[in-house]
Amino acid sequence: SYVLTQSPSVSVAPGKTAMITCGGDSIGTRDVNWYQQKPGRAPVLVIYSDTGRPSGIPERFSGSNSGNTATLTISRVEAGDEADYYCHLWHSRSDHDVFGPGTTVTVL
Amino acid sequence: EVQLVQSGAEVKKPGESLKISCKISGYNLMNYWIAWVRQMPGKGLEWMGLIYPNDFDTRYSLSFQGQVTISIDKSINTAYLQWSSLKSSDSAIYYCARGGNSSPFDYWGQGTLVTVSP
Numbered sequence: 001s002y003v004l005t006q007s008p009s010v011s012v013a014p015g016k017t018a019m020i021t022c023g024g025d026s027i028g029t030r031d032v033n034w035y036q037q038k039p040g041r042a043p044v045l046v047i048y049s050d051t052g053r054p055s056g057i058p059e060r061f062s063g064s065n066s067g068n069t070a071t072l073t074i075s076r077v078e079a080g081d082e083a084d085y086y087c088h089l090w091h092s093r094s095d096h097d098v099f100g101p102g103t104t105v106t107v108l
Numbered sequence: 109e110v111q112l113v114q115s116g117a118e119v120k121k122p123g124e125s126l127k128i129s130c131k132i133s134g135y136n137l138m139n140y141w142i143a144w145v146r147q148m149p150g151k152g153l154e155w156m157g158l159i160y161p162n163d164f165d166t167r168y169s170l171s172f173q174g175q176v177t178i179s180i181d182k183s184i185n186t187a188y189l190q191w192s193s194l195k196s197s198d199s200a201i202y203y204c205a206r207g208g209n210s211s212p213f214d215y216w217g218q219g220t221l222v223t224v225s226p
Contacts, residue, residue, distance in 0.1 A: 001170070033212040035153075042203055042219055043153065048212035086153050090210045095167055097143065097208045102152040 002091040004100035011106045018074040020103045022087030025068060032070040033088045034063060036081075037102075043086065047072060074105070082107045110134035112204050112217035119223045120194050127190035128220045130204030138162040142187045143208040144178060147219075148200045158208045159187065167209070194224045 005023040012018040022032060032050050035043035045054050047063035050070065060075045074081050087100040115129040130142065143158035157168035159178045166178050180187045187204055202220050205213035 031210070035213070037153075042216040043205075043213070044216070045212050045214050048214070054214065084152075088153075088213070090208065092210070095209070096169060097155040097158070099145075099153040099155055 001094055002098050004087055004098055006100040006103045009104045011108055012077045013108045014077055016077055018077050018105055020072040020085050022070040022100050023068055027068055027070050028066040030089045032065050034072045035086045036083045038083045077107055079107050081105060110215045112215055114204060114217040114220045117221040121226060122194055122196055122224055124194050125192050126194055127188050128202060130187040130217050132185045137185050140206045141208045143205050144189045145203045145205055146200045196224050199224045
């Protein structure tokens with residue numbers, strides 16, 4: 001099975017930039033999606049297909065994907081960005097969807 | 109407006125059966141997969157499996173194969189997740205979501221809390 005890795009936590013000061021990484025074997029060859037989940041709420045899609053941003057998601061959220069690492073970048077971080085963030089992809093070889101373990105973003 | 113509305117919280121005993129639902133509206137059901145995702149208390153998201161309403165093609169995670177059944181009733185636009193014999197370890201929040209199988213999960217239900225306790 002395909003395994004995704006994420007750092008458990010990231011801390012960032014308001015106004016600064018948070019970078020959340022998702023590691024996987026040749027992940028750069030796959031489409032990666034990112035979800036934000038706030039406590040007690042359902043996940044929300046914030047980035048799709050590596051760099052796409054759904055309607056209503058601020059431009060402060062961006063994504064990239066190359067080699068063995070996909071990255072979600074949150075610019076000009078705000079208190080409201082505090083949440084868990086999960087990467088996700090579809091692994092064609094196993095025909096399974098896979099989630100990363102999640103990263104908790106704390107705004108200092 | 110796309111909406112996935114899930115059934116309410118359940119409290120069950122080990123060994124009991126359960127079927128939770130996800131009522132879908134706002135788009136053509138046939139064109140998208142519907143997935144189920146588990147979130148155990150304080151833990152991350154786990155993909156359980158999904159179903160394609162157009163032809164009932166169903167896939168399961170190896171971790172959940174044989175443990176749950178995913179189904180859909182196209183006549184009432186409702187997807188289901190069911191257990192024949194619950195365990196305490198099935199206590200979790202379960203989400204339905206539109207997408208999967210090469211598509212992002214772009215719409216989610218609000219979640220159904222399942223508590224299994226003696």
